[in-house]
Amino acid sequence: xxxxxxxxxxxxxxxxxxxxxxxxxxxxxxxxxxxxxxxxxxxxxxxxxxxxxxxxxxxxxxxxxxxxxxxxxxxxxxxxxxxxxxxxxxxxxxxxxxxxxxxxxxxxxxxxxxxxxxxxxxxxxxxxxxxxxxxxxxxxxxxxxxxxxxxxxxxxxxxxxxxxxxxxxxxxxxxxxxxxxxxxxxxxxxxxxxxxxxxxxxxxxxxxxxxxxxxxxxxxxxxxxxxxxxxxxxxxxxxxxxxxxxxxxxxxxxxxxxxxxxxxxxxxxxxxxxxxxxxxxxxxxxxxxxxxxxxxxxxxxxxxxxxxxxxxxxxxxxxxxxxxxxxxxxxxxxxxxxxxxxxxxxxxxxxxxxxxxxxxxxxxxxxx
Amino acid sequence: xxxxxxxxxxxxxxxxxxxxxxxxxxxxxxxxxxxxxxxxxxxxxxxxxxxxxxxxxxxxxxxxxxxxxxxxxxxxxxxxxxxxxxxxxxxxxxxxxxxxxxxxxxxxxxxxxxxxxxxxxxxxxxxxxxxxxxxxxxxxxxxxxxxxxxxxxxxxxxxxxxxxxxxxxxxxxxxxxxxxxxxxxxxxxxxxxxxxxxxxxxxxxxxxxxxxxxxxxxxxxxxxxxxxxxxxxxxx
Numbered sequence: 001x002x003x004x005x006x007x008x009x010x011x012x013x014x015x016x017x018x019x020x021x022x023x024x025x026x027x028x029x030x031x032x033x034x035x036x037x038x039x040x041x042x043x044x045x046x047x048x049x050x051x052x053x054x055x056x057x058x059x060x061x062x063x064x065x066x067x068x069x070x071x072x073x074x075x076x077x078x079x080x081x082x083x084x085x086x087x088x089x090x091x092x093x094x095x096x097x098x099x100x101x102x103x104x105x106x107x108x109x110x111x112x113x114x115x116x117x118x119x120x121x122x123x124x125x126x127x128x129x130x131x132x133x134x135x136x137x138x139x140x141x142x143x144x145x146x147x148x149x150x151x152x153x154x155x156x157x158x159x160x161x162x163x164x165x166x167x168x169x170x171x172x173x174x175x176x177x178x179x180x181x182x183x184x185x186x187x188x189x190x191x192x193x194x195x196x197x198x199x200x201x202x203x204x205x206x207x208x209x210x211x212x213x214x215x216x217x218x219x220x221x222x223x224x225x226x227x228x229x230x231x232x233x234x235x236x237x238x239x240x241x242x243x244x245x246x247x248x249x250x251x252x253x254x255x256x257x258x259x260x261x262x263x264x265x266x267x268x269x270x271x272x273x274x275x276x277x278x279x280x281x282x283x284x285x286x287x288x289x290x291x292x293x294x295x296x297x298x299x300x301x302x303x304x305x306x307x308x309x310x311x312x313x314x315x316x317x318x319x320x321x322x323x324x325x326x327x328x329x330x331x332x333x334x335x336x337x338x339x340x341x342x343x344x345x346x347x348x349x350x351x352x353x354x355x356x357x358x359x360x361x362x363x364x365x366x367x368x
Numbered sequence: 369x370x371x372x373x374x375x376x377x378x379x380x381x382x383x384x385x386x387x388x389x390x391x392x393x394x395x396x397x398x399x400x401x402x403x404x405x406x407x408x409x410x411x412x413x414x415x416x417x418x419x420x421x422x423x424x425x426x427x428x429x430x431x432x433x434x435x436x437x438x439x440x441x442x443x444x445x446x447x448x449x450x451x452x453x454x455x456x457x458x459x460x461x462x463x464x465x466x467x468x469x470x471x472x473x474x475x476x477x478x479x480x481x482x483x484x485x486x487x488x489x490x491x492x493x494x495x496x497x498x499x500x501x502x503x504x505x506x507x508x509x510x511x512x513x514x515x516x517x518x519x520x521x522x523x524x525x526x527x528x529x530x531x532x533x534x535x536x537x538x539x540x541x542x543x544x545x546x547x548x549x550x551x552x553x554x555x556x557x558x559x560x561x562x563x564x565x566x567x568x569x570x571x572x573x574x575x576x577x578x579x580x581x582x583x584x585x586x587x588x589x590x591x592x593x594x595x596x597x598x599x600x601x602x603x604x
Binding site: 052261271272 | 369457523525
């Protein structure tokens with residue numbers, strides 16, 4: 001089982017420059033510690049205009065800083081929004097290759113198409129109807145940009161005459177590629193193309209098991225978009241670990257609650273724009289709908305398997321996730337600075353000391 | 369998170385009086401459904417009571433219904449709503465509505481908190497467009513068209529439930545109104561706006577600068593009993 005951190009770079013109100021700077025620098029410090037403690041990956045998301053929820057609009061720059069401050073942790077650029085008005089595919093290939101060089105071959109590239117109207121509508125001219133098509137063209141074209149010299153593309157959502165897209169990545173043939181999976185069915189899009197399944201929504205155990213099963217069956221028959229198949233399934237979870245289980249739950253669930261509220265306040269594409277291109281109102285927030293549907297203020301119960309508690313609680317939860325077949329878990333470790341930075345760092349140290357050894361040999365035992 | 373900051377008493381001045389009946393439902397029959405969607409520039413918090421949270425950006429929907437074959441007979445209704453969240457739920461806050469049938473005014477206003485502003489609501493389907501017009505007090509207050517309609521699967525349309533501010537007994541309450549809408553066919557197209565009277569619709573000084581999309585549908589609508597009533601001043 002591999003462990004990663006998943007950074008949204010959320011910022012508490014008031015949205016002052018000082019608060020933004022605090023969140024960014026706390027992120028960098030958490031990534032440095034994760035590298036020292038033996039975590040496997042850090043992911044930095046790409047979002048635009050999502051006040052409070054995510055100020056991570058330039059993830060490649062944040063990841064460059066992380067790459068320069070770390071030595072072994074892998075650098076997850078993801079998920080990059082594969083929509084022409086937001087990112088031209090050539091720019092994605094260029095930036096990703098440079099990040100791979102800067103990090104000496106530690107890059108992983110996640111891909112996505114954006115679920116919110118706040119983002120898609122913010123870049124005027126984007127129709128939610130075409131984002132699946134542009135994503136599909138991008139994931140086929142980007143590996144070719146890395147491999148071919150010259151590269152050319154005559155497509156529907158973008159075209160490029162013959163050019164040599166440079167630099168080429170450090171990893172040969174190219175970095176692993178992933179797809180952010182929010183809604184059921186996207187895992188099949190990933191599998192059919194030989195792409196890793198980057199879970200960014202909290203599933204129930206049963207749903208996760210079914211997702212993994214479908215993905216594993218399909219990837220055996222994939223037509224890979226590049227020369228490297230990534231068959232890994234990653235799940236998303238929250239993490240707060242403390243020796244005192246009651247304190248862990250009180251602090252950790254407050255973070256989950258904050259995240260859930262912010263998440264459900266996003267303006268989803270399907271809420272605004274009639275389309276079948278987005279099957280559901282995407283929702284990262286875990287938890288089932290309240291049993292009291294007439295009360296909008298009823299809080300969702302915390303989803304099963306949330307990795308919050310003392311080390312033994314967290315080990316038990318991860319064991320169940322492991323049994324569903326997932327290969328890795330990426331953790332959200334704070335939200336709008338709800339948890340004090342020192343407590344976040346201590347939670348990571350405790351996790352590395354008490355939890356990691358239960359899942360693999362050789363994890364670093366000492367916090368920096 | 370942002371909360372509404374509107375003055376509740378000012379907001380409630382035009383609120384209809386509602387007599388809640390726990391079992392009361394109404395079948396509106398076949399409904400020709402037309403909606404125009406815009407982003408609303410400017411501050412959004414001052415448009416909502418403090419228990420609701422505006423979305424980013426705020427979205428305005430002007431929705432027109434032409435109903436027939438139901439319990440209220442033939443009538444039309446137009447409503448302007450603002451996207452929001454009530455707790456963790458996706459909702460739309462009703463700002464103004466127009467109803468053009470006496471029975472419908474009594475029922476939709478008196479039981480569900482729609483504004484019973486009298487007027488005339490027209491939905492006109494043509495070969496290349498679907499027109500929607502609303503008049504009230506002898507003047508046109510809304511005129512827009514869905515142009516170049518393209519047909520979509522019926523599940524392309526996401527219906528959002530209302531939060532209607534009403535006077536219940538001696539206090540203001542938000543009624544959660546959840547029309548049960550069976551969508552039989554959906555069309556989507558660009559929208560052309562000819563007339564929008566911002567003062568009439570409760571958005572003085574605002575302009576609908578950023579069009580999103582227009583949609584039309586053939587539907588059947590039943591409004592079930594109100595299941596939830598909320599104190600509009602309660603922030604959670």
